[in-house]
Every structure is written in C-alpha cells, then in structure tokens.
Amino acid sequence: MGRPNEEVEALLQEYADLVAISGGDAFKARAYEKAARSIGGHPTDVSTLDVKGLQEIPNVGKSIAEKVVEYLSTGRVTALEETRASIPAGVRALLTIPTLGPRKAMTLYEELQVSSVEQLLDAVHEQRLRDLKGFGEKTEANILHGIALMQKAGKRILISAAMDVADQVVADLSQVEGCEGCAYAGSLRRMQETIGDIDVLVAADASGPFMEAFSSLPYAAEVVASGRKKTSIRTTKGLQVDLRVLPPDAWGGGLLYFTGSKAHNIRIREMAIRQGYKLSEYGLFHAKSGRKAVSATEEEIYAKLGLPWIPPTLREDRGEIAAALKGELPEVIQEEDVRGDLHTHTDLTDGLAPLEDMITAAAARGYAYYAVTDHAPNLYMQRMTDQKILAQREQVRALDGKHRKMRLLHGTELNIGPEGDLDWPDDFLAGFDLCVASVHSHFNQTRDELTRRLIRACENPHVAIIGHPTARQIGKRPGIDADFDEVFAACARTGTALEINSHPQRLDLCDEDILRAKRYGVKFAVSTDAHSVTHLPYMRYGVGTAQRGWLTKDDVINTWPLQRLRRFLAGPRT
DNA sequence: GCCGTTTTCGGCCCGACTGTTTTCAGTCG
Secondary structure (H helix, E strand, O other): OOHHHHHHHHHHHHHHHHHHHOOOOHHHHHHHHHHHHHHHOOOOOHHHOOHHHHOOOOOOOHHHHHHHHHHHHHOOOHHHHHHHHHOOHHHHHHHHOOOOOHHHHHHHHHHHOOOOHHHHHHHHHOOHHHHOOOOOHHHHHHHHHHHHHHHHHOOOEEHHHHHHHHHHHHHHHHOOOOOOEEEEOHHHHOOOOEEOOEEEEEEOOOOHHHHHHHHOOOOEEEEEEEOOOEEEEEEOOOOEEEEEEEOHHHHHHHHHHHHOOHHHHHHHHHHHHHOOEEEEOOEEEEOOOOOEEEOOOHHHHHHHOOOOOOOHHHOOOOOHHHHHHOOOOOOEOOHHHOOEEOOEOOOOOOOOOOHHHHHHHHHHOOOOEEEEEEEOOOOHHHOOOHHHHHHHHHHHHHHOOOOOOOEEEEEEEEEOOOOOOOOOOHHHHOOOOEEEEEOOOOOOOOHHHHHHHHHHHHHOOOEEEEOOOOOOEOOOEOOOOOOHHHHHHHHHHHOOEEEEEOOOOOOEOOHHHHHHHHOOOOOEEEEOOEOOHHHHHHHHHHHHHHHHOOOEHHHEHHHOOHHHHHHHHHOOOO
C-alpha cells in the first residue's frame, strides 16, 4: 500500500502548483490539491482502480480520475507535460521557500526570469527585487531566511520517505536466492529524524547476484558505483542507496559498523583496543594474532566487550556506554508497548477518513484504546461548532464496544490562543475524556509571551497533553522560542503530558528536548496526529524518537492500562 | 476541477497577519 498512491499524490500536487503559478483558476488548483491529499491518504491502492472506482474517492471527479488512469497505464499525463513545458521546474521549487507562494514565484519568473533558488539568491544580492511591485526589504530578508532554513536541512529527507525506500529494497533483496539476512543500517536504523542516504546490508556467500539485482531494481534511476563489496544507486526520486554484501559470519560486525553512529563506534573501538582487540567492519579480532574473536552477531561483539546489546536508537554517544557498563541502560519503549493513539482526526475537521474508518483501522492495529481529537472552533477554518462536536460524541459513544477489545475516548485538539486561552470554557471541556492543546499560530511572540502562553495551557485542569509542543516543521519552520525548561517544569508540576508527535514532518518533541524534559519528571504521550488511516502507522517514528530520548514504558502514558491512563487524564492540574 | 443540488451552475475552509501600500495582495494555518 502507498507507493502508487503517493506517486499520484505527488503528481497531482505538482499540477496544482503549476496551475497556481501560471495564474490559473485558484479553485482549480485547490481542487487538484484536495484530490492529491485524498488519494495520498486513501487506504486502497489506486493502481487497482478504474476510472469509476477512482471517482468513489472524495474530491476525485471524472477529469482527475482519467488523468490518474492515464498516468498508471502510460506513466505520463499529457496535460501535466504541457504545463511543465511552460514553467521550469526551478520555479516550482521556489514555493518550498516559506513566505513565497505561487503569485510571488510567478512575478519573479516573469519579471526577472528567476527559475531556480540559486538565481533567486543572486537576484536578492544584486538588489533586483527592490523594483518589483509587492517586494520590499522585509520580503528580501524573509526570502534569505527561508533559503537558509532549507539549506540547513540540506539534501536530507524525512525519515518516512527513506523508510519507504529501505523497506522496499530490503523486501526485494530478501527474495534473491542465497540471502541469509538483509537489513537497513545507518541513521535510519538509529531513527534519526532526517536521513542523508540509506545503507542496506545483505548477508550472503556470493555478492554477485545481489549487486546485479540491486542495480536493476525498477526504481534505480542510476548506478553511481558498482563493485564486489559495495554498490550505490540513485533512486528515481534522487535518493542514494548503498548496498553492502557481507559474509554471513561477519554480519554482526558489519551491522554494528554501518549502523553507527560514528561517535558510538569510536567509543566501542577504544574499549576494544583497551581489552586487546581490534574492532572493524569485519568483526572483533585479537590485536596480537589478528585472529577473529567474534563477528556473527552484534550481541556477541558487545558481550565480548563486557556490554549488553545497545539498541540502535541509543547509539549516539550520549552516555549509553557508561549506562550500559553500570547496568543502567533504559529498557526503551517498543512499538508493541503502545496501547493506543491519543491524537487523531476525522473528516469532521481536516482529516480524510470518516470516524468509523479511523476506528476500524485503529482496532486492526490491536489497540486497547483510541482517542478521537478533532479540531476545536478557534481554528476557524475547520468550522467546528458545539453541536458538531457533541454529535460526534454521541457517535463515538455508540461505536464504543463495537470493537470488542478497544475502548474509545472522545477528545479534542484545542488551540492555544495568543494569551494561552482555549476554545471552550472549562465546564464544556469537562465533557471530554481527553483534551490535547496545541499552538497553531502566532509563532513569533516574544519568549516571555510564548512561555506564559504554554504554561497557562498546562494549568488548565482539563488539558492533559500539550500537542506538538514546539510547533516546528522539519526543514520548513523552526520551533517557537519559548523557555522550555519553564514549560517542562510546569508540565511536571501540573501533571500535563508532553506529546511526541509522530508525524515525520514534525517529530515534536525531538530527541534532545525529550531528554531534557524527562529530567523534570514529565510524562509523555506518543501520538500520530493521524489525518487518515494511512497515518496511523507513523507511530513507529514517534516510538523511535521516544527511544532516542531514552524513554521507557513507564514514561509514556499511552502504554499504560486504560484505568491508569484515565486517572492521569483526570488530573489534578492545579 | 469537484460537488451538490434550488439537476446545470454557483460556490468552493475562514480569519489573521505581514509587508507593502495608503487600501490590499499574498501567505499561512
């Protein structure tokens, strides 16, 4: 699931952007955007559907359905190709700069012939934007700031995009005859929030068949390097994947070495030297004789060095080796420990799937409980009303019990206003099983204002969880500049949990903030913020991030049995 | 371009903020 849907989503989004840039009907652009989002979040593989079936998907009509079928059968869409021809790809890339939308991008292209981020930088530095209508000094500064933010993210991609490719490569190479093991390593195995390139390892006696299969994968656009031990490809999406084939008896050494991090590897290599060994990607060897000590598994290598196996998400040289030596390595949370999702949406607001579909999908994940938390009225664009949310509550109550083992919680995601104010008065909030409260706007208040604002939300007796606490979006927007030490202290004092938002674009809190917050004694909720059934599996990224923050089951309220969770949700929060 | 109907075309998420302009266009959530 997912692959063709995501391709089609990207295609329709591109068309929407091009329509907007070329000054086409704004509603047409929005129609394509809506269709893109619907297809991206649709549970059925679109490549199995015909024109009629496609039209069953909300926001997909005849015209878009036909374009999708054209794409799936020929790999191209004539209308899109024609639009592409009139607007260079670089112009569309300008849209990724925050504060630059389609209108300004078009002006830049038409007036200054700017058709790439580099050309835009040049134009700014040559002060050529100043003469354009609607552009001023501030606009220039915002553009420079936006470009700097993008360049900082560099060529790294979101973990979800890397994971999709890695899962596919591992699945494909595992089919090759003679495969005794296949796994991804590197920063992806350590669940870093962004990924540069993907390392895949195969255990096998002969490397040839794997290198050949790897080079001829359908999504391999280019073979960058090809040898006996290592082959590198670039995928059709421009992502580099390295394959290394190891002898099965050197699997552990290779996996350890290529998982990293570099700093962790240096530490354990130093330990090896002190104990008369030499550690390399081929395994652990006796320094004097050069004879192999162990290499088949990571566990054996760690054990020989006097260490327990260390989970990859902890291998960042943040004290994990010292903790391991003292027997104080945390037993980090696992995805199986999660009993429910505490932040999800439906099509009552900006989610894509109806309540029943979300619940059915959640039950299929084996959850013991599941919270529906649609947006509240102050996020005006969602048009929430008291009547709508109460009607939803009735529906939730009626559906509770339909899935034998899963209980339903009716909640909401409140908007934390500029003054720390919330959408509804306390007596109305008391009617919810669970309130998540999040910042959605006014990101540029002063540090004091932002801090007070978050603390006020924590102090509300009904707010149990602060959603995506820093409101950052990876590669797009930095987190808000609040004094989070103060916020963490307030959360600990009031018994308010901090969310670890599992959406790959957010991963908020991030690992370092989690480590800091944990020292205050705060509890956490690992939630997906799912807007479609296809987002529910994002839980793995939230759990990975929680692991990187050294969290155990006990730190995370949605691993707790329902009764204990309910007691926490009830407060007190004075 | 999609949708929903007042079945054939008009409405489409609304409000606020930013920066430029001096009344509003563009962008964002």
